[in-house]
Amino acid sequence: MLNLQQANLSDISELCELENSVFDEFNFPLSKANFRYHIxxxxxxxxxxxxxxxxxxxxxxxxxxxxxxxxxxxxxxxxKGVGKALIQKVCDDFVRLRLEVRADNQNAISLYEKFGFKTQKIIKNYYPDSCDALEMTKAQDAF
Ligand SMILES: CC(C)(COP(=O)(O)OP(=O)(O)OC[C@H]1O[C@@H](n2cnc3c(N)ncnc32)[C@H](O)[C@@H]1OP(=O)(O)O)[C@@H](O)C(=O)NCCC(=O)NCCS
Structure with missing residues (x-):
């Protein structure tokens, strides 16, 4: 069964390995020091x-x-639904949320839209490779 838990300091190496397998240099991969801070x-x-x-x-x-x-x-x-489970968890825990996503990342955009995120604006040339970002928010009517 999939388990969702707060990460702890002993997870840093495994998180970093996952990070580097998913994000290349144009996508700001988090370092071990970044994970330590955020945890x-x-x-x-x-x-x-x-x-x-x-x-x-x-x-x-x-x-x-x-x-x-x-x-x-x-x-x-x-x-397999892991992304959905993670978004569901944060939507349960926070009333309002915002994010930026690459305009060419249709998988992620569809995922966020399923949970009620709406595009507020397009930020031109946001990423180092000049890709635009969509700024998306949830519960924007409460802003
Ligand atoms: C985006 C990401 C987190 C989705 O995680 P996942 O566990 O594969 O997603 P899920 O299985 O929970 O699927 C959730 C939804 O995402 C969308 N999605 C995920 N993979 C998709 C694909 N290959 N094609 C189209 N839509 C896809 C669909 O809307 C899907 O909903 P559905 O199953 O009802 O069709 C994952 O692909 C990933 O880590 N991508 C690289 C990093 C990234 O882009 N992160 C987001 C940056 S803001």
Whole structure:
């Protein structure tokens, strides 16, 4: 069964390995130091199956509207509902959320739309390879 739990410091190496298998240099992969910081200061949930981390989601909680900063599911675990389970968890735990996503990442955009996220604006050339970002928010009527 898939288990969702707050990550802890002993997960850093495994999270970093997952991160580097999912994100290339154009997608700001988090370093071990970044994971150490976020585990201690932010909300970082891991999805564990069979004692392995299949995915994680990171929410920066110090903003007025908490920001989903990263979401990753390992290549071998894709399409099994891990991403949906992680988004469901943060939607249960936060009333309002915002995020940026690459305009060419249709899988992620469809996933966020399923949970009621709506595009607020397009940020031109947001990523190092000049790709635009969509800024998406949930419960925008409450803003
Ligand atoms: C985006 C990502 C997190 C989805 O995780 P996942 O566990 O494979 O997703 P799920 O199995 O929970 O699928 C959830 C929804 O995502 C969308 N989706 C996921 N994979 C898809 C694919 N290959 N094609 C089309 N839609 C897809 C669908 O809307 C799907 O809903 P459905 O099953 O009802 O059709 C995963 O593909 C990933 O880690 N991608 C690389 C990192 C990334 O893009 N992160 C988001 C950055 S903001």
């Amino acid at each position: 201690q200061k932010n909300y970082l949930i891991k999805a564990v199956y069979d004692e392995q981390i299949w995915g994680y989601i990171l929410v920066l909680i110090k903003f007025k509207v908490p920001r989903i900063y990263s979401l990753a599911v390992s290549n071998k675990a894709r399409g």
